[in-house]
Amino acid sequence: MAIKDLPDTECVLPGSAACPGCPATMGLRIVFKALGKNTIMVVPACCTAVIESLHPHTSFDIPVMNIAFEAAAAGASGVEAALRQQGKEDTTVVAWAGDGGTYDIGIQALSGALERQTNFIYICYNNQIYSNTGIQRSGATPYGAWTTTTVDGKTEFRKEMGEIIQAHHIPYSAQACVSYPEDLYNKLKKAKGIKGPKYIEIMAPCPPGWRFSMEKTVDMGILAVETGAWALYEFENDKMTFNGKSKLILEKKIERKPIEEWIKYQGRFRHLFKPEKDVKKLKAIEEHTDQMWERYRACYL
Amino acid sequence: MKKYNVVTTISYPKKGAMGKTGSWRIFRPILDKAKCVKCLRCWIYCPEATIIRNKDDTVSIDYEYCKGCGICANVCKVKAITMEREVKKK
Numbered sequence: 001m002a003i004k005d006l007p008d009t010e011c012v013l014p015g016s017a018a019c020p021g022c023p024a025t026m027g028l029r030i031v032f033k034a035l036g037k038n039t040i041m042v043v044p045a046c047c048t049a050v051i052e053s054l055h056p057h058t059s060f061d062i063p064v065m066n067i068a069f070e071a072a073a074a075g076a077s078g079v080e081a082a083l084r085q086q087g088k089e090d091t092t093v094v095a096w097a098g099d100g101g102t103y104d105i106g107i108q109a110l111s112g113a114l115e116r117q118t119n120f121i122y123i124c125y126n127n128q129i130y131s132n133t134g135i136q137r138s139g140a141t142p143y144g145a146w147t148t149t150t151v152d153g154k155t156e157f158r159k160e161m162g163e164i165i166q167a168h169h170i171p172y173s174a175q176a177c178v179s180y181p182e183d184l185y186n187k188l189k190k191a192k193g194i195k196g197p198k199y200i201e202i203m204a205p206c207p208p209g210w211r212f213s214m215e216k217t218v219d220m221g222i223l224a225v226e227t228g229a230w231a232l233y234e235f236e237n238d239k240m241t242f243n244g245k246s247k248l249i250l251e252k253k254i255e256r257k258p259i260e261e262w263i264k265y266q267g268r269f270r271h272l273f274k275p276e277k278d279v280k281k282l283k284a285i286e287e288h289t290d291q292m293w294e295r296y297r298a299c300y301l
Numbered sequence: 302m303k304k305y306n307v308v309t310t311i312s313y314p315k316k317g318a319m320g321k322t323g324s325w326r327i328f329r330p331i332l333d334k335a336k337c338v339k340c341l342r343c344w345i346y347c348p349e350a351t352i353i354r355n356k357d358d359t360v361s362i363d364y365e366y367c368k369g370c371g372i373c374a375n376v377c378k379v380k381a382i383t384m385e386r387e388v389k390k391k
Contacts, residue, residue, distance in 0.1 A: 003341045004358065014351050014363055015317030020325065020370035026348040053318035061314045181345045215371030215384075218346055 001182045007033050016059035018051045021214030023178045023204035023221070025051060027125050028060075030181050031094070034188035035121075037062060039092045040079055044072040044106060046098035047132045048125075070105045072097040073113035076120045084119075092192055093120040100130040102201075103139035103161050114168040114197045121191050121198045124161070125178075127206035135209045142229070143288060144281050146211075146268040153271060153281070157288055165199045166235050173199040174234040179221030183232060183243055190234075203230045211267020220265065228256035228289050231296065240300040250296055259285050317366060322349070326369030328384040330362055336381035343373035343382060 011032035018025045024047050032039070041064045043049055049066055053059045067075040076095040083091050095113075097106055102124035110122060129147055130136040137147040137154055140161070144153040165173045172194050176184040184202065191198040205220035207213065212220060224230040225245050232246040241247075248254045260282060263269040272278045305311055312318075339358040351363040352373055362373075374382040 003345050006345060008354060010350050012350050013314060013316045013318070014349050014366035015319055015322045016349070017319045018348060020348075020368035021372055022348045024348075025350075026346060029348075029350060030345075052312070055310060055312050057315040057318035058312035059314070059318045215375040217348070217370075217372055218376050 001186055003182065006030075006181070006185060009033050009036060011037065011061040013059045013061055015053075016051050017053045018047075019208055019214070021207045021217045022047075022051070023127065023206060023217050024048055024125055026217070027178045027184070027202050027204060028096070030178075030184050031096070031123065031188060032062065034185050035092050035094065035192055038090060039063075039094055040065070040083075042067055042072055042075040042079060042093070042095045044075075044095075044097050044101045045069040045132065046096075046101050047127075048096060048098070050132060069101055071109055072101055072106050073110040073118075073120075073122055076122070077113045077116065077118045080118055080120050089119075095120060095122045097122070097124055098130070098132070099124060099126040099128060099140040099161075100138045102126075103159065107164075110199075111168065114165070114170050114199070117170075117196050119195055119197070121188075121200065124199070124201045125204040126161075126201055127204045127209055128158070129206065129209045131206050131209040143285055144263075144269060144272055146271060147209075153269075160292075162201060162233075162235070168197075169238060170199060171196040172234070172236050173201075175201045175203070175230070175232055177203040177221045177225055177230060177232060178205075179203075179218045179225070180232065180244060187234060190236075209268070211270070212265050216265065220262070223257070223262040223265075226257050227259050227262040228293055229259060229262055231292075242296075242300070249293065250301060256289075256293070259289055321365055322368050323365045326367060326387055328369045328371055329364070329387050330367065330369065330371070330373050330382050331385050332360065332362060333381045333383070334359065336379050338379055338381075340378065342376045342378065346372050346376045348372065 072095040080093045128140045136149045143157045174187045232243040234241045242250045249256045344352045344354045351367040353361045371384050374384045
């Protein structure tokens with residue numbers, strides 16, 4: 001699959017309320033290209049609820065239902081049940097939530113929907129903060145990152161949502177990144193063809209939240225994968241497959257770049273470099289990433 | 302467009318729901334058609350869908366809505382897109 005082969009379908013209309021360089025709309029464009037127009041999307045409180053723009057107009061050319069923060073997966077279950085009752089089973093139901101609405105607030109509704117084997121796709125676009133409400137820490141925020149509620153840097157490591165999802169043993173779950181559109185497209189296409197609950201998590205580097213300049217969104221995503229801070233993988237019927245650069249890192253065919261390469265461009269980690277380099281914290285981040293990859297190698301190689 | 306008669310708030314899709322977002326722009330992407338190799342990287346990465354893909358895989362830019370983030374210029378491998386500062390119209 002090359003970029004040329006991706007369809008022309010465009011359901012994100014220009015002139016939305018997104019910040020310049022927004023990874024969410026970048027991801028949404030690919031999602032709609034893959035799933036087509038016969039899709040119903042459920043959006044809880046997150047940046048996307050703002051990107052839709054103001055009443056009486058919206059920027060999304062498909063049916064979207066806005067719902068309370070914790071209820072994305074529950075709402076999607078309802079929509080799926082109603083469609084099933086009407087015999088419209090070819091319609092894809094998508095829940096599109098941020099990392100706050102997935103890792104923290106929406107986790108019980110999500111876990112419930114996965115357990116009930118609801119036939120839908122849950123997509124979490126992970127920008128590692130509550131960016132819509134003004135950059136607060138979330139369960140996905142990495143260690144040492146500045147947010148408005150962790151001014152000296154977060155003191156805990158992020159949790160592994162992917163592994164929590166895998167514990168539900170659903171037919172398909174995957175991790176992708178906005179910087180690899182073909183990979184994301186393939187994963188969505190595959191998810192669309194599978195019956196049952198599907199979970200896809202998309203790494204979305206947020207320029208205002210991570211404090212980097214807006215033209216660097218794609219570079220930040222690529223570096224997140226190359227430094228090993230984010231892994232691209234698919235978990236299908238309890239079988240793990242790593243994709244792209246992550247596969248090479250897992251098999252030790254290439255050395256992952258030091259994590260410093262990724263975080264030095266981000267203003268949220270600036271206190272680790274200025275006024276002087278905080279070697280201890282940098283080493284802690286590096287060791288944590290090494291541990292994560294060692295765990296992957298022990299489990300899946 | 303079909304309007305629905307239901308008792309809830311419905312928004313209808315419209316291009317430019319937040320107005321002409323091109324006015325947000327500080328830097329303007331300029332495409333050099335001679336350098337373009339039709340790789341379509343700018344088209345797929347544009348967060349605003351303002352890079353328009355033509356039938357023959359050439360691209361054109363919708364300046365009415367382009368927010369000027371510069372991602373297209375940054376992902377272009379052959380440097381066919383450059384960012385130039387906007388000048389005030391008289």
